Every structure is written in structure tokens, then in C-alpha cells.
Amino acid sequence: MQAAKSEEAVRVLVRCRPLSDKEVAAGYKPVVIVDNKARKITVKTDKAEKGEKVYTFDGVYGSESTQEDVFNGSIRSLVDAALQGFNSTIFAYGQTGTGKTFTMQGSSKDPGIIPRSMQQIFSHIDSSINERYLVNASYMEIYQEELHDLLRKQGKEENAKKIEIKVDQNGSIYVKHLSQYQLKSVRHMEKMMERGQQNRSVGSTDMNEYSSRSHAIFTVNIECSHLGLDGKEHIRVGKLNLVDLAGSEKQAKTNSSGERFKEATQINLSLSTLGKVINALVEKSSHVPYRDSKLTRLLQDSLGGNSKTIMVANIGPASYNVEETLSTLRYANRAKNIKNTPHINEDPKDAKLREYLDELSALRAKLASRSSNGSTSAIRNGQLNLADVDDEEATEDESYISAQQALNKERNAMLADTGLNEQEKRQLAEDFARKEEALKGREVERQELRAKVESIEERMLRGHLVSVRERLSAQEEDLRRKQQELDEQERRESDVIAALDREHRDVAQKNSTVSVLKANIDVTKAKTAKLQAEQEELRKAIKEEEALARSIGHTQVEEVQQLQQREALLWTMINYFVPANSWEPLLEGAAYSARRRDWSLPTKSQSVTRPPLFLNYSDERKKYLEEKYNSLLWENILPVPVEMDDVEGNKETTEGEATFDAEEAVYNKMLAGALDAACHEEDIVVDADVYTIEREPSSGYSGSSHSQSLSRSSAATPKPSRSPTDQKPLERYPSAGGWLK
Template sequence: MEKSARPRTALNECVKVVVRCRPLSEKEKNEGYEEVVKVWPERGAVQVYSPKGQDKMFTYDAAYDCTADTQTMYDEMVRPLVASVLDGFNGCVFAYGQTGTGKTHTMEGTADHEGIIPRAFRHIWAHIENSASPDVTHLVSCSYIELYLEDVRDLLSKDCKKLTIRGQELNGFYIPEMTSVVCKSAAEMVRVMRAGNRNRAAGRTDMNEHSSRSHAVFLVTVETAHRKTNRIRVGKLNLVDLAGSERQRKTGASAERLREASRINQALSSLGNVISALAENSPHVPYRDSKLTRILQDSLGGNSKTIMIANIGPASYNYDETITTLRYAHRAKAIKNKPVRNEDPKDAKLREYQAEIERLRALISQRRTIDRRPRKQPKQRSQPAPSDNSEEETVSIENENILAESTIEQEKKQMEELEQQIRALEERLVQGGGGKDLINNLNEAQLILEQRNSEITERKKREVEMQQKIELEEETTAIVTNTFATLQQEVDHKTQRLKKCLARYGGLREEMVEQREAHDAERRELEALQAALIAELRRRLLVADSFVPLAGRPAVLRARYNDDTDLWELRDHTGVEPLTTRPGAAGRRRGASARPARRRAENVLDLTPIPLPPTTRLYSAPRLAPSLAPALAPAPRKDEVEAVGPVGGVAVAAVAPVGGVAGRKSARARPSTAHHRLGTAGVR
């Protein structure tokens, strides 16, 4: 049975973590920094000497010191992953670490020392050339993007245009309008990589002369078609060169470099949060906090086989950054992926090319059948003197033949163009196998060599795993297996074990204190972020309450953003929706009510006055009877009365003017008789 007939089953596979330590630089040697990192390649362990207290030990899938070359690391760790990509799986290799630790050197290398990416190119094309079956067709395409200041840019386009990330539930992320170049050799892929590197953002800092200012991702897609089984496998390889984390006091970054560093640290912090959430089996993984984590979503906890290369520096002044990198790398060991072989995907370019070739060939065959039709010949008449009608018929037939010949010439040109298109499409497709005996012998020898290298690599991995298991079991079996001749030997042995336990206890206490400090710092950062988000939320709610019309608020609440179309869409009406919070007027500047009321939520856009019924009446004085009006008239005050003297035996009073001075009262005015006639008269 063919291998392609195997079911698509997802098996859990942990992320493989590799640590690589660079040597001390000339600048670090001149400044007198000490080397505080010790690598044990045979055990896959890294020991860091602490300047404050106990040393720290970390174990990984593999560890390489400054004496190990890139070829050894590629053969032992990366080669099996690239082989699985050629078998239809997704793979990812990304370098992680502080700035200036050699991430770009590990991934890309130099002209004299090739990195992982060029070696992967040669590995892919060596496998294609060594394919024994001529019924196998390959298509290799590559793309190159970078994440600069949280913008995805296409490094293979002339203007480095910005791109948008789209999400798929099954196939992970994809980027529309991304340039994809079909390559036919490893040299072409290297040229594509170098062309993209010329467009990549880079700059100088105090810690690195050529510091990468962006995260770069080189995507390789290998499609394989089997004619016998009529199956297509698609393997995707993501080669990621991350920018390094930076501290401003060490890099001396300012202005634009400081802005770049803040975005780099923000993306790497989001990546660290994703690693921590996956390691702790958290129900929520914050993939959407950054575009970098969205790009690496499949590589961390998804459909991919992943290798994380943690690059560290040995200098003592980078102790904190080294410990942080090693801790994140140790957490990444617990991340489990579910790789699945990609068979017969709908978006396979190889199938599109094959369908286009078949269509062009069918079109050529139709053209050829049209060319085989017999052309009309002028009729031969036995009469010596043809009539006028026969001459006209002969001329029309000749004209038709001329038109037919011109049509045939055009069709021949079209057929040649179609054949050129077919040849161009077939050149993109690489046919494997089928050569001379010498080539076949070389291919067989190359395959045997690769098999032996893979066996040696697996043997080394098993040795490292067994060594780690032995070290863990030695401590548990020492008490049972050890026998002592005297009590002094037992005391010495237990004293030594007690010292080890105390040292381990002290190391754990230090680590716990460091973890508490890190958690406190993270908590403070989260509190500051929460306060900023709450302030931003209140500001937006204030704007929404003040400027969004009341009639349009239900539509705003139904709006949802679609990541696939990059558009806002309105959900269907689902009737009454449950309230997520208790209704109230808190947060609004005025009370709100659904019914007409005197006070409604203020809306500065709706300037139409609200008609309200009157709730008060104007005051009107009571009406008096005509007979009571003179009696209730206001009497003059004492200061307004001025005695004039008796006139005919009756005292007469004069009213002084306003502001005037009243004269001496010679006589008191007698009250009117109307005051004595009030009786029981009432007010009407």
C-alpha cells in the first residue's frame, strides 16, 4: 500500500527546543566580561553560573556550544523536520533570543558559513532530484515577508506593499496578494532570499552592528503529485528569523530605533504570553494580541512540527536576558502540536497548473481538427467559354481560400503560443527520476548516506534522552543501592546529600523569589494596561453616547468584524437578547427612559425639540366683589400723609410725593366709614 493511503491522524508532538550559545565577542573580551554559561552537548544541558547565589541548570532536546557548526545542528535536528515537510507535513523553525546572540547568523548565515535556510534549500532539491519514480511531479514556490512596526510587508514586491493577515479555521493563516515565486533550483531560492534581504529593515545599535529591526518569515511550499494514486501532498515550511529583545540602556536606541525596539519587545512579549498559556494548558491562548503570534499560531499548538532555536550569549552582563530566554525555551518544551499530513488540498497550485495544461492541450487538438477540413476547389467545367456566373463563383471560392489561408496562419500562431504556454507551465513542474545509470547510482548512494545520517542522529537523540533519565534515576536509587561499611561512611554520604538538597533548596528559593518579582512586575504592567484600556473604553463610550443617534444604536450593537473579508457585518435580528449587565444610568450624564419623559439621554445630533405636556399653570388673582374693592384698597402710610388743615370743619390729608419729606401732622385723618360697613360681605 502506498504511503499516501495512510489516514490523516493527528498525533501529539511536543515542540523541540534547541539551545545554541555563541562565543564571547571581541568587545566583551576587551571590556572584561566573564563567561557564565556552560553547555553540556552530550547531556543536552545548559548551566548558568549565578553571580548572586546558586547556579541554574536547564535541560533541552539538544544544546550546542560555540564549537559546534551549523551543519551538525542541521543534520541532527532540522533535517528530519524538512524530510517531514517533503512528506506533506507543515514545519516551522524559528530563532528566539536577545539581540546580538546570532539568530540571523543561525538562520541565514554568511557566504562562507551557510545557515539553516540555504541548507534547507539544498536538502529540498536534493530530495527532488533523487526521486526514483518519473511519475512524481514537484512544484516549489517561496514567499518572503517581514513584520515591521506591526505591519506585514512583502519583501519580494518592488514597493514592499503592506499586506493583511487572514485567518482560516483549518489551514491557519494566509496572506492574500502575497508574492509567490516558483523556483526550479536551490540557487534560485537563494537569489530570492537575498533579494528580500535587501528590502528588509536593519540598523545599528550598541549591541549589534547589523541589527534586524523586523521579524522575517521565509515561506516554502512544496507540492508533490503522484500520477498513479492521483494524490497531491502539500508541505509548508516556515523559516522565521525573529528580531531580538532589547533594553534601551544597553542598545542606546533613540528616536526611530527606540520606536522599533518598543514594537519588537511588544511582539516578543505577546509571544512569551502565548508560550506560557500553552505550557500551562490555559483555556484561552492570546494569539490575537500580536500579528507575530497570529503568524506562528499553527507553529505553536497547531498543525505543524516545530523547532525552537534559543540563542543565548555567554557574557555576565547579559545574565538576566539569558535566564529569561532559557526559561521561555524550557516552557516551550511542554507545548504539544498536532501535525497532520496535508493531502489533496483545494488550494494546491499543482492541480491548477495540471488543469491549465490539459485545457491548453485540448484547445490545440481542437485547432488541429479544424485545420484538417478540406478547402473548397473551383469546379472544372468542360465548356470552353465559361459564363459570367461561373467566373463570379470562381472568384468567390478563391477569396474564401485566401481567407482560409490567413485564418490558418493565425491559428498556427495561436497554436505556437499555446505550446509555449504549455512548455512554460511544464518548466515550472519538476519531474523526478528517469536518468542514466550513473545518475541513478549517485542517487542511490545519496539516499543511503541520508539514511545513515538519520540513523546516527536518532542514536544520538536516544543517548541524550537516556543520559537525562539516568541522571534523574540516580538520585532515587542511590539510597537503596548504597551500602556502608561504617557509620562514618553513611554520615559522610548523607551529609553530602544534605548539602546537595540544601543547595537545591536554596536555588529553588531564589528562583521562587525571582518568579515572584517577575509576576509582580507583570502584574503592575497588566494593571497599567488595564487602567489605560478602561480610560480608552470610557472615552469611546462617551463619544458613542454623545454622537451616535439613538435610532442607530441597535445596528451598532449588531455589528461584527469579519476577519476573512476585512469588513464589518450586521448580524441578523435574533429577537430579545439577554442583558449582559444590570441596566442602570451609571456612566451616562443623564437618566434615560424608553418612554417620553422630561429627561432623556442627551443626543447632540438630534436637535429636534421634544414636545412635553405642561405641568404648571400661571397664577391668576381672585376676583373681588365691587362693594369690597374700596374697602380693601391699600391705606396710605403715615409717612405719606401730610396734614393740610381743616377745611369746613373736616381734616384734609395730602399725600407727599415719592422721595419727599412729610410735613408735621396737624391732624390725624379719620378712617372712612366704609371700613365699618364690611359686615359679612364675602369675596366672590
């Protein structure tokens, strides 16, 4: 029969050992902070990107914690569970040299979990009432993926058989041909452990002088018979697995080579499979790779199966191991999420105790059949009632003695009877002898049965406290201890509750700060989005402006070029038609009106010089030229009144004072040529490109000034590159482009 199954997580403890003397001498600093009230481990790392790492576990133990603290705080209840019929597993995991063997085994002065568990088991049995126990132990190691029986006796043939992992009919894992030893006391167990330890594979590495090079599994089977509520006897079978794993190691750190290196490779391989099994269980994967290593196969029930399990993760505090410490903590943190389904193993078919008890019942029945009244109070409903066995044995002894006494009394009475003849007396003596023989025969048989019973009884364990007072005081002691444990548990729980409370308050405060910050972030985000949109708009506007400016720029450049060409053309015209001393006073006296957007030239009173024109022409031609000239004047090309010469060369001034200078004859000729060309051509075309037009920054053409004077520097004065008279008019002005229409 099996009790209802319920899920239960693997419990994870972390134990941090103190700095070793070697580490202190090397000047290493501790980087692990253990807060056992809050059950937190904090690891300080010097790498900024990792910062401080904090983990919470079911129990944490710092460098000052004792073996007793660990056992009473977290292990005792698990051993109790094994006594109640649960499978229970405790396994120590961690980097090499971090204290796994110290925690599991300890020393004779400072015993660890294994001896303390055995102490608890035997104390429990000792104070039990009406219960029988059978305690068996086995001890083996996995060394380089090979199973070794650590308790085998050398030279015995059956021990030479290879031990193998098998699955029983209930689907549970067991090891075939592994030696099982019945334990009767703690001392017995200690001797057995010593033998096993001597067979264990241990080696020395740079990290640990006595490093375990194998995974060691010490298993205790506890079978217990007890009277059920149905008045029948039932059997519970608990199993306690105590596992000291080999340490994970970085080969570079342990400096291993040769055999040590090979061992380390195998150790790391099986530990990595253990990690994969843990991951698969946590992720509820459809395939869990238990079969990938012997270790995981043996721990199959303990991880994800029918077991209550505690993992003890051992770590070191020193800074130089921080990476390994973090790796162990991550491994342990994942293991917290493994779910098991432990249940009490009740009345299994293959319980050895059941075999013994059935045999005992049969022997008792035989004994009863030989008793004087043919029945026994120790067997009811065909089952052995352990409470009545001792009383009945006492009664049996008494009844044999009283039967013998009765027989002796009868014989003595017969001998004292004087009325009997010799033959009758002989006859009676023979009857007495036969009766005595039969009584003795029955007694011998009873004694043999008793011896068998005792030998079976010896194999089973039960409470040794016989008197009611002893039993009561043992029970009181047990109750007192349990009360202490409860008090301790309550104290720890209230510490944890207080720590959690503080944490909740901290979290609430942080949450409210986070909410405020989030709100601020939201506002900032909204503002940023708005600004970004505005920025985008501005960017677009700037682009448009730039495109516009570029196109305006192009237009302006074109316009400026056109204006420059036009200016050059006009100056060319002026230079052709008007001597410099004639137009310079005009230029100096010219004024620009920004309001009218117009230039005004000096008044008539100002004297200007005009060139003599139209020499030696007929009257008709002169008139024509005069008209043409005046039309140019009208067009503001020649703002100077014309001085008309007569045939003799006398000057005749039509307006104002006129002078003629021999130097200006060239210009007059040029002007005459131009006018002549004008008489023949529809358009006058001037090639502005043959002049270099330079424009000084101060030259007065800017429209920004309201009123200004025109001046022309000599540098800006265009000079003909060749004599215009050398060429035909059209050739001289090839690209004026019709500007002078």
C-alpha cells in the same frame, strides 16, 4: 483528504555562540556549559541564592558547533517533513546579538538554516521520480506592528496594496496581497533573499552592529504531485516558515534612544505577547491571546496548531548577560510543553499545482485527439500520467514526420506514374497540397498546444535525471546520505541513552541517600517531639515550683517579719524587765538542741544578778506582784530569780548570789512599771515597731545548727526611743497584737 492527526511537542534547541572579540577584550568570562551528549545547558551564577541552573532540551549546540552540525543534527528532518506535506516552522528567539540571524541566515561562506533548507528542497526535487513540484516563496517583516512585503517591486500598483492577515476557509492563517515568487533553483532563492535583506529594517545598537529591528518571516510553499496507491495523482502541500525574530533587549544595556528606543519597545511588546501565548498554551488556558500581536497571529498555526515546530533559543556565554540568558532558557523551557497537531495537507482545493495539472490534462487530451490514432497513453482515467508524457511527445513528433514522409512518398510515386494525364496529375497535386496543408495546420496547432504544455511544465519542477543510471545513482546517493543521517541519529541517541543511564544511576544513588536522610530526619523529628514534650512538662513543673516558691517566699517573708517583730517584742520585754548584765551571761551560756528543738539555759551554779523589785509596796501587793512575776518566770519571760528587797532597802536573795547596781535602777523602775501595768491590764502590749531590729548574719538564731550559743550584739540591741515611764502602758505598747498572752 487529511491524514490522522496526532499530538507532537514543539522541539526546542539551544545554541550558545562563542564569546565575541569585544567580550574577550573586556575580560568577560563564559558562564554557560553546553553538554551536547546529555543535551544539557548549565548556567553558573555568582548569586548564591540562585546557584547553578541546569536545563535539558531536545538539542544543544555550543560555541564550537558548526552551521552544518545544527542543520544536520536537528533541522534536516523538519525540512523533509515540509517536503512530505507538513507545515513546519523554525523560529530563532533570543537576546539581541546572540546569533539568531547568524543561525537562520548565516553568510555566503557559512550558510545558515534558510539557504541550507533551500538546498535540501531543490536536491530532493532534482532526484525525484514521477513527481511535480511547485515551490513558491514570500518574505515579509513585522516592523513596529506593521507588515512589510520585503519582495515587492517598487512602483507596481498591485504591490502598493496593503498586506493583511486573513483566515482561509480551512481556518488557516494567510497574508493577503503578499507577493509570492516561484522559485526554480537555489540560486534563484539566493537572489530573492538578497533583495529581501536589502529591504529589511536593520540598525546598529551597542549590543550588535547589524541588529535586526523587525521580525522576519521567510515562507516557502511546496506543492507536490505524486501517484497515490489508488493509481490517481494526488497533491501534498507543505509549508516551511523560517522566522528570524528581533532580539529582546534591555534598553539600558543597548543604550537605545529615539527611534531605536521606540523599536525596542515594540519588539519587547510583541515578544512578551509571544511569551503569554506560550504560557496560555502550556497551561491549556481557554483563551490564547494570538490576536494581541501580529507576530503571534502569524505564528498561530505554528504554536498549538497544525505544524511541526522547532524553536532555536540563542544565548550568549558571557557573565554580564547571565540574567538575559536565564530568561531565554526559562522561556525556551516552557515552550517545550506546547503541543501541536501536525498533519499532511493532502489535496487542498486551492493548490496551484492542481490547477496546472488539470490544464495540462486538458491540453494533452486535445493533443491526443489530434494524434493519428486519437488516443494518448499519457492520459488514463481522465488523469495525466506524468511517466508517459515524455514518451508520448516523442511518439507525436515521430508520427508527424512519418506522416509527412508518407505524403511525400505518395506524391513522388504519383509524379513518377506515366500513365496519368495532366489533369489527373493536377488534381492529385492539389489533393496532396491540401493534405500537406492539413498536416501542417495540425502540426502548428499541435505545436501551439505543445508550447502551452511546455509553459505550464516550466512552472513545475521535476527530477532532471533522465537516464535510469542517473536516477539510480541519485537514489543511491540519497540513500547513502539518509543512512549517514540515521547513523548519526543513532550515535546521538546512544549518547543520550548513556547520559540518561548515568543520570538515572545518579538519581537512584541520590534517592537512596535522600531515603536514608529522610529516615534520619524522621528519627530526629520523633526525638525532638519527645524532648519538646518533656521540655513542656518541665516548663510546667518549673512554673508550678516557681508559683509554690513565690507563695512560700511570701509566707516565709511574713513569718520572718512576724518572728522579727516577736523577737523585737521579746527583747523589749527583756530590756524592760532584766538588766543587760543579768541576761547576757544567760545568753552566752544558752545552748540549742537540734534533737529536742529546744534551748537550755545555764545551770543554777552560774551567778546572775537580779534587780531589786517591789520597793515600798504593802505586803499584800508585794505578794501579788511576786506571783505575777513568778508567772512571767514560768512563761520564760524572766528566767532570773527575783531578789526581794525589804523596806529598808536590804537585799534578800532567794536564789544564788544577787547584787544591785545603781545603774540598773532605771531598768528596775521600768520593770516595776511594766509589772505594775501588768497588774492592771489583761494583756501587756508592746510596740515592737518603735525599735530598730538589726540582725547580724552570725546571730545564732538559725535552725540549721545542731547546737549553738545565743549572743546579742550591741547593734541588734533594741533601744527604747523614749522613756517608757513617760507614757501609759497601752500607749507604749500599741501593736504587740496579743503575743504576750
